[in-house]
Amino acid sequence: MTPADVRGRLVDLIGSGRLDLADPGAGRTGERWMALFALARTEDVSVARLAEAHVDAVAILHEAGLEPYPDAIYGVWASVGPHDAAFTANRSISGSKRFCSGLGIVDRALIDVIDGDRRTLMDVDVDTGGGATIAFTSGWGTAALAATSTGDVTFDDHRGDADRAVGPPGWYLDRIGFWHGAVGPAACWAGGAAGLVDLAVPGDDPHRLARHGALLAERALLEAVLVRSGERMDGDAGGSTAADALATRYLVHESCSRILDQFARAFGPRQLIEPCCAQRYADTQMYIRQFHADHDLVALARSDARR
Numbered sequence: 001m002t003p004a005d006v007r008g009r010l011v012d013l014i015g016s017g018r019l020d021l022a023d024p025g026a027g028r029t030g031e032r033w034m035a036l037f038a039l040a041r042t043e044d045v046s047v048a049r050l051a052e053a054h055v056d057a058v059a060i061l062h063e064a065g066l067e068p069y070p071d072a073i074y075g076v077w078a079s080v081g082p083h084d085a086a087f088t089a090n091r092s093i094s095g096s097k098r099f100c101s102g103l104g105i106v107d108r109a110l111i112d113v114i115d116g117d118r119r120t121l122m123d124v125d126v127d128t129g130g131g132a133t134i135a136f137t138s139g140w141g142t143a144a145l146a147a148t149s150t151g152d153v154t155f156d157d158h159r160g161d162a163d164r165a166v167g168p169p170g171w172y173l174d175r176i177g178f179w180h181g182a183v184g185p186a187a188c189w190a191g192g193a194a195g196l197v198d199l200a201v202p203g204d205d206p207h208r209l210a211r212h213g214a215l216l217a218e219r220a221l222l223e224a225v226l227v228r229s230g231e232r233m234d235g236d237a238g239g240s241t242a243a244d245a246l247a248t249r250y251l252v253h254e255s256c257s258r259i260l261d262q263f264a265r266a267f268g269p270r271q272l273i274e275p276c277c278a279q280r281y282a283d284t285q286m287y288i289r290q291f292h293a294d295h296d297l298v299a300l301a302r303s304d305a306r307r
Helices: 003-016 029-042 045-063 176-198 204-232 242-273 275-290 294-305
Strands: 075-076 093-101 108-115 118-125 134-137 150-158
Touching: 003 045, 003 204, 029 045, 029 118, 029 176, 045 075, 045 093, 045 108, 045 176, 045 275, 093 108, 176 204, 176 242, 176 275, 242 275, 242 294, 275 294
Parallel strands: 075 108
Antiparallel strands: 093 150, 108 118, 134 150
16 A cells, blocks of 8 residues: 555545544443454554554543544654754744654644653644645655655644644643553554454465464454453553553563464465565564563563552
8 A cells, every 4th residue: 555545545434433433441442442453454554553543642632621623634743752843932843753654644643742841742733735844754664564654754843733732741641541542552463463364374284274273362362352451441440551551562462473473384485475465464563563572561560569
């Protein structure tokens, strides 16, 4: 798919209501995770990657008591890097954001902006139709998730609705919904891997059949983990959401990694060179790199120690 194809598919999904998901933590979180799982399982993984960011942005806006702009496709650009985006004296935005997905695809983005000694989340118009105040540099050196149009964005005195704050300074990272949002990508990692299992063609070879059985078991495990995660988040009254989110991300990452390994072991290069299969394999392998590895495991151990 091209970025234009991805945008067209997102427009269709929003128009169909398929991305009108229940906000997390409100009693139907398991349904939300399974909807994202199903989306990544059946759609192109690049579409699912940006659809998840859109529904996360909508949930963040709702948590702040705001509504998204009608018919707008949203992204979330909150990675922190050098020369990070900051407010200027006239409250326009200058500086850069790293790893922004969807430039030229999304209409608006929730952007984490330096605001004095704190950070404020802003709902910003990033439509590049005018083009003069936003520059995009892509260092993406792989075909994996290339259709998400991901790279570094530089703002130069950008005024696109820069007065639309989403919560007070510091709110974005301090809210409980931050941890709800952390599971959304994991649901899509799981769906990307499950879609790979769906493509498996074991035939009658007993060794491939055995590997296929392992793949089916991993897919069932992913579904169970996501459903259980939703139940725990909906019932959380003791501040365990962070630990649950970190544990879920780890479990999903490990299961997806096993699926990628088992799939390659079972089918070798023949099935992996088929275009649809090759793209899904590469996209999923790249997507699960959003897991923060040992950093998340240290955070999980520390959060458990505080319970």
